[in-house]
Amino acid sequence: MEAEVFDELSRRYRWELHVHCYRMLGSFEAAEDHVQEVLLRAWRGRESFEGRSSARTWLYRIATNACLDTLRRTTPPLQPYPDQVLDERPGPEAAVVERETISLAFLAAIQLLPARQRAALILRDVLAWSAREVAELLDASVPAVNSAVQRARVTLRERWPGGREEWAPAGEPGAEQRELLERYIAAHEQADPEALVGLLREDVVLSIEPGVGEWHGAAQVAPALREGMMSRGRWRMLPWAANRQPAVAGYVLAEGDTAYRPFVLGVLQAEGGRISVMKAFEAPELFVTFGLPVELGI
The missing domain is CATH 3.10.450.50 (Nuclear Transport Factor 2; Chain: A,)
Structure with a gap:
């Protein structure tokens, strides 16, 4: 992969990866550190990218594994995420930060899930990846991913019987x-x-x-x-x-x-x-x- 291509990928996906690391870790500061680590890992391993998956999937794999590595060692403290940073990427990418999936209530709840369940839920239910795509990213079977997501959904349903609409208030502050x-x-x-x-x-x-x-x-x-x-x-x-x-x-x-x-x-x-x-x-x-x-x- 040429340096110019890598730089373009970094610019295109950095913010999206930051939000993903924030959801995984619940910490704005930890997300900052992890995005830097993700891009460093990606740069060092750029020659191993063979194009069998999209560049976005490749970067998400690196980001998810970096977060899982951290969660095996420690649990970062929950922190808020400022709206001025969320608003830096208007347009289609705004789907990445739908209100209910960036609310503190949701973030606090998913931090209680085991790390791989958390990753599977975020990729499947927040980012709308297919079970096959999640399985490939996590090096797991499709049945294992479906089981992890189901268990995570049960945990969230116990807290919010009404589903994701209860994760955060609807609409902008009036x-x-x-x-x-x-x-x-x-x-x-x-x-x-x-x-x-x-x-x-x-x-x-x-x-x-x-x-x-x-x-x-x-x-x-x-x-x-x-x-x-x-x-x-x-x-x-x-x-x-x-x-x-x-x-x-x-x-x-x-x-x-x-x-x-x-x-x-x-x-x-x-x-x-x-x-x-x-x-x-x-x-x-x-x-x-x-x-x-x-x-x-x-």
Whole structure:
């Protein structure tokens, strides 16, 4: 394979491979690292590409195997995926990032699947590959792939009996969700925990990554939010968007400090005008990665 041809393939498929690695690993940073590794492996092995499959299938094989290698050793922390990166490839490729298959709910659920089940499900149900194509990529038999996909579907069905339509809210955020996000931000910036609690559904779920905890129902979530809001300092929040969901970038001004510092990224899901799911990521290092300000002035 000529260098010019390889460069064109890299440009054409890099973003798509990034999203695939993100689904496999659940981590934006790990996906970044893996795409670099995938392209390096592909370059080193370019002479072995014999054209018996498409270049896209060849690159997906390398990407999937790289992710499986990593998952045998470790489990990367779940991270959000900023919408500004998802929007870099409009048009037909947008099918790669349909809302329900890039939602944090879906990402969190498939991270619970065994790695090869996860790979088979993503290739079969998200990317719509045939069972034969998946079997060839995974060096497995078609019956083995069908069995793995069936087991993965059962696991997801136990969580969402209604199917993939339940994986994420339908449609783009509307005026109601934008207003809810504004009220969420105002409650923090005005240090009004009761206003924040008033935005919650009774069945709300709050999770804080990496590994801080998970709370179910307003009775559990409300005390956690009150404590978190009032113990950190003064808040400033920027509206944001990640995984096709409304989100915020939260900054905290600690006592005696001279600027608001990055603290948390929050991704929200709403139903019926109230917050149903809150996923918080206490990962200040991601602010730079996502192009967010490193500090906000007083």
